[in-house]
Amino acid sequence: LDPVHEALERLEWEDDRQEETPRSRFRAFSRRAALTGGAAGVAASILAACGGSSKSTTTGTAAASGTPASGVFGGGASKPLKFAFVNHVTTNPFFVPTKYGAEDACKLLGCTYQWTGSENSNVNEMVNATNSAITGGVDGIAVALVDEKAFNSPVDAALKAKIPVVAYNADAKSNARLAYIGQDLFVSGQEMGKRIISLVKNGDVALFIATPGSANIQPRIDGALDSIKKSGGGITPHTVATGAAVPAELSTIDAYVSGHPNTKGLFAVDAGSTQSVAQVMQKHGLRSKGVKGGGYDLTPVTQKGLANDMLDFTIDQQPYLQGFLPVLELYLYKQSGTLSGIADVNTGLKFLDKTTVVPYNSTKSRYEGSSTSAGVAKA
Amino acid sequence: MPVLRSGGRAPATAPAAPSPQQARARRPGAAEVGKRFLTLREGSIVVVTVLAILYFSLKTDRFFTTDNFKTLLPYFAPFAILAAGEALLMISGEIDLSIGSVFLFSPFMFYEFSQAGLPLIPCLILALLCASAVGLLNGVLTEVIGVSSFITTLGTLLGVGGLTLIISHAAPVAMPGAEVTSTTVNVTHVINGQTVVLPEKVNHIGTFAKIFGGGIYSELIWALVIVIGVQVLLRMTRWGMHTIAVGGNKLGASEAGIKVRVVVIRNFIMCSAFAGLVGIFEATRASSVTPDTAGASETMFRAVSAAVIGGTLLTGGEGTAIGALIGALFLGVLRDGLTLQGISADYLDFILGIAILLAMVINVYVGRVRKGSGRG
Numbered sequence: 026l027d028p029v030h031e032a033l034e035r036l037e038w039e040d041d042r043q044e045e046t047p048r049s050r051f052r053a054f055s056r057r058a059a060l061t062g063g064a065a066g067v068a069a070s071i072l073a074a075c076g077g078s079s080k081s082t083t084t085g086t087a088a089a090s091g092t093p094a095s096g097v098f099g100g101g102a103s104k105p106l107k108f109a110f111v112n113h114v115t116t117n118p119f120f121v122p123t124k125y126g127a128e129d130a131c132k133l134l135g136c137t138y139q140w141t142g143s144e145n146s147n148v149n150e151m152v153n154a155t156n157s158a159i160t161g162g163v164d165g166i167a168v169a170l171v172d173e174k175a176f177n178s179p180v181d182a183a184l185k186a187k188i189p190v191v192a193y194n195a196d197a198k199s200n201a202r203l204a205y206i207g208q209d210l211f212v213s214g215q216e217m218g219k220r221i222i223s224l225v226k227n228g229d230v231a232l233f234i235a236t237p238g239s240a241n242i243q244p245r246i247d248g249a250l251d252s253i254k255k256s257g258g259g260i261t262p263h264t265v266a267t268g269a270a271v272p273a274e275l276s277t278i279d280a281y282v283s284g285h286p287n288t289k290g291l292f293a294v295d296a297g298s299t300q301s302v303a304q305v306m307q308k309h310g311l312r313s314k315g316v317k318g319g320g321y322d323l324t325p326v327t328q329k330g331l332a333n334d335m336l337d338f339t340i341d342q343q344p345y346l347q348g349f350l351p352v353l354e355l356y357l358y359k360q361s362g363t364l365s366g367i368a369d370v371n372t373g374l375k376f377l378d379k380t381t382v383v384p385y386n387s388t389k390s391r392y393e394g395s396s397t398s399a400g401v402a403k404a
Numbered sequence: 405m406p407v408l409r410s411g412g413r414a415p416a417t418a419p420a421a422p423s424p425q426q427a428r429a430r431r432p433g434a435a436e437v438g439k440r441f442l443t444l445r446e447g448s449i450v451v452v453t454v455l456a457i458l459y460f461s462l463k464t465d466r467f468f469t470t471d472n473f474k475t476l477l478p479y480f481a482p483f484a485i486l487a488a489g490e491a492l493l494m495i496s497g498e499i500d501l502s503i504g505s506v507f508l509f510s511p512f513m514f515y516e517f518s519q520a521g522l523p524l525i526p527c528l529i530l531a532l533l534c535a536s537a538v539g540l541l542n543g544v545l546t547e548v549i550g551v552s553s554f555i556t557t558l559g560t561l562l563g564v565g566g567l568t569l570i571i572s573h574a575a576p577v578a579m580p581g582a583e584v585t586s587t588t589v590n591v592t593h594v595i596n597g598q599t600v601v602l603p604e605k606v607n608h609i610g611t612f613a614k615i616f617g618g619g620i621y622s623e624l625i626w627a628l629v630i631v632i633g634v635q636v637l638l639r640m641t642r643w644g645m646h647t648i649a650v651g652g653n654k655l656g657a658s659e660a661g662i663k664v665r666v667v668v669i670r671n672f673i674m675c676s677a678f679a680g681l682v683g684i685f686e687a688t689r690a691s692s693v694t695p696d697t698a699g700a701s702e703t704m705f706r707a708v709s710a711a712v713i714g715g716t717l718l719t720g721g722e723g724t725a726i727g728a729l730i731g732a733l734f735l736g737v738l739r740d741g742l743t744l745q746g747i748s749a750d751y752l753d754f755i756l757g758i759a760i761l762l763a764m765v766i767n768v769y770v771g772r773v774r775k776g777s778g779r780g
Contacts, residue, residue: 140748140750141748144753148690148696152689157744158743160744171694174578178607181586185605237569270698
C-alpha cells in the first residue's frame with residue numbers, strides 16, 4: 026500500500042499548510058480510515074474520481090475522494106466549478122452547437138457555465154464582461170479573441186487572479202491565454218484559396234466577408250487572397266463587405282451578382298454570407314451558367330444548398346468542439362492543480378461537398394446544433 | 405445642487421432632524437425633504453437605482469466590493485458622458501443619432517493624425533475638431549437647411565460610419581499612446597513560513613493613456629467633470645437658459661430674441677465633441693479600436709436611453725445632465741449585476757428588458773409624488 030501512504034503524506038502536508046480546525050482534523054481522520062481500509066477503498070475512490078463526481082456523499086470512500094479535491098482548491102465545500110464564455114456575437118446561430126458543447130461538457134463534469142459578451146462584436150463590451158467574470162470569481166474563462174490587443178490586460182488580470190483563460194474560435198498572438206481551441210484561420214483561408222484556384226481557372230471571383238477587419242474572419246480572406254496571389258493565375262479577386270446581419274448579406278450579394286454578370290465564382294468567408302451565396306445561386310440559376318461557389322460553416326440553408334448542388338464546398342470548423350473542449354481543458358487544469366489540461370487544438374479544416382454533407386442533412390444532431398437533446402452524456 | 409445633496413441623504417438625516425428643536429423649526433421635516441427630493445426630475449430614478457444596487461448587493465456577495473466598483477465604472481462612465489451631451493441637445497428639442505459613428509470615427513482620426521507624425525495632444529485636439537465638424541454639419545443641415553434632426557443625423561450615422569470604414573480600410577488599429585508595456589517584477593511571497601521570490605508580470609500604460617481613458621478612474625473623473633459642467637451650463641448660464649427655452653417653445657424663444665440657430669448648432673457641436681472624446685477614451689482603454697459600424701447604433705441607443713431614463717424629455721424643454729449620469733449608472737448596474745449573477749446572453753436581453761420596464765413603472769409611480777407636491 027505504498028502509494029496510499031505516499032498520498033496520505035502528501036495530503037497531510039497539504040493540511041499542515043492550513044490552520045488546524047476540528048473540521049480538518051475530522052477530514053484527516055476520515056481520510057485515514059478510508060484509505061487504510063484497503064485496496065477496495067482505494068479502487069472505489071479512484072473510480073469515483075474518474076467519474077468526476079463533485080457531489081459529496083456520506084460514505085467513507087467518497088469522503089476520501091472529496092477531501093483532496095477541496096485541498097487543491099484551498100478548502101471549503103466542493104462547489105461546482107463555474108466557467109465563463111466571453112463571445113463576440115452571443116446570439117449568433119453559429120454558436121448554438123458551441124453552447125451545446127459547453128453545456129454537455131458541464132453536465133458531464135458537474136460544472137456550470139455562463140455565456141456572455143457582446144451581441145455585435147463590441148470589444149469594449151466584451152472586455153467589460155470579462156472583467157465582470159473575474160470579479161464574479163469564476164473558475165475559468167474561455168474568450169473569443171477577436172481583437173489583437175484589447176484582451177491582453179483583462180487576460181493578464183485573470184491569470185494573476187489564478188483564473189485560467191483559454192481562447193476559442195478566434196486567437197491573438199500577443200495574448201497570454203493558455204491555449205487556443207479553434208480553426209487556424211489563415212491556413213484554412215489558404216486551403217480555400219487553393220480550392221478556388223482548382224475550381225475557377227481564370228476570370229473575376231468575388232470574395233464576400235461580413236465585417237472586414239474582424240479577427241475571426243479577416244485572416245481567412247487574407248489566406249485565400251494569399252493563395253490566389255501566389256498562384257499567379259488569371260483569377261482577379263474582388264473583396265466585398267456584406268454586413269453583419271444575414272438579411273443585409275443576402276441583399277448585398279444579390280445586388281453584387283446583378284451588377285457583375287461576368288463573375289465566375291462566389292465565395293464567402295463567414296456563415297451568413299455563405300448561405301446567402303447558396304440562395305443567390307438558386308435565385309439566379311447561376312449553376313447552369315457554370316458559376317462556382319463555396320464558403321464556411323454549416324447553417325441549415327448552407328447544408329441544403331450544398332446537397333442541392335448550389336455550392337461546391339463548405340468548410341466545417343466543428344463549433345461543438347469549441348464549446349466542449351474549453352470546458353474540458355479548464356476543468357482538468359483546475360482539477361490537476363494547474364499540472365495538466367492545457368493544449369492547443371485545431372478544430373478543423375473539414376471540407377464538405379455534395380456527398381459528404383448528406384449525413385448532416387439526414388440526422389438531427391446536437392453536434393451541429395439542430396437537436397436540443399443532450400449529446401455526450403455520462404454513461 | 406444643494407437640494408439634491410440634502411435630499412440624497414434624506415434617510416440618514418431623518419433620525420437626527422427631530423432632536424434639535426431649532427433645526428426642526430428652521431428646516432423642513434425629513435418627509436418634506438424627501439418629498440421635495442422626489443419632485444426633482446432625477447429624484448425617482450435615484451430611488452430606482454438605489455433599489456437596483458440593493459437588490460444586486462443582496463443577491464451576490466461580489467457586487468458590493470471595491471473590485472466590482474472598478475469593474476462597474478466602464479459599464480456606465482462612458483455612457484454618462486455620451487448621455488450628458490445627448491441630454492443637452494435633446495433639451496433644446498433635437499436628437500443626434502450620429503454619436504455612435506462619431507464615437508468610432510474620432511479614434512481613427514486620432515490614429516491617422518498620429519501616423520502623420522503629430523504628438524498625442526495635438527492629435528487629440530484635431531480628432532475632437534473632426535468630431536465637432538460632424539456636429540457642425542448636423543447643426544447646419546438641421547437649423548439652416550431645415551432637415552429634421554432625426555433624418556440629418558441618421559444620414560451622418562451611416563455616412564460617418566462608412567467614412568470610418570474607408571479611412572481604416574476596415575481593419576482594426578492599435579491606439580497610439582495606449583501601448584501596454586510589461587515588466588517583470590520580483591514579488592516576495594511567504595509560503596509555509598518560507599520566503600519565496602517569484603517573478604510577476606506587471607502591466608504599465610503611459611501617462612497620456614492613464615489620463616484619457618486608460619486609468620481605472622479616468623473615465624469616472626471625466627464623466628463627473630463633464631456632467632457637472634453641463635449641469636452648471638444648463639442651470640447657471642445664459643446658454644443653458646436659452647437651450648431650455650428653445651426646447652420648450654422654439655417660436656416663442658426666437659420671438660423673444662434668442663438666436664435659436666446658434667444655440668442649437670452649438671449644442672450639436674458639444675454633443676459630437678463629447679462623443680468623439682468618449683470614442684478616444686474607449687479606444688485607449690481597450691488599447692485598440694475596431695471599425696465595427698454594426699455596434700454604432702447600439703452605442704447611440706444606450707446613450708439616448710440613459711438620457712431619457714434620467715428624465716430628459718424626447719420632446720425637449722426639460723432634462724438634466726445629472727439625470728443622464730444616473731440613467732447611465734442604472735443601465736450599467738443592471739448589465740454588470742446581471743453578468744455577475746451569471747445570466748447567460750440568451751436571457752440577458754429578456755431580463756434587461758423586463759428590469760427596465762419594471763424600473764420605469766416604479767419610476768413613474770414614485771415620480772407621481774411630483775404631481776401632488778404642489779411645488780411652484
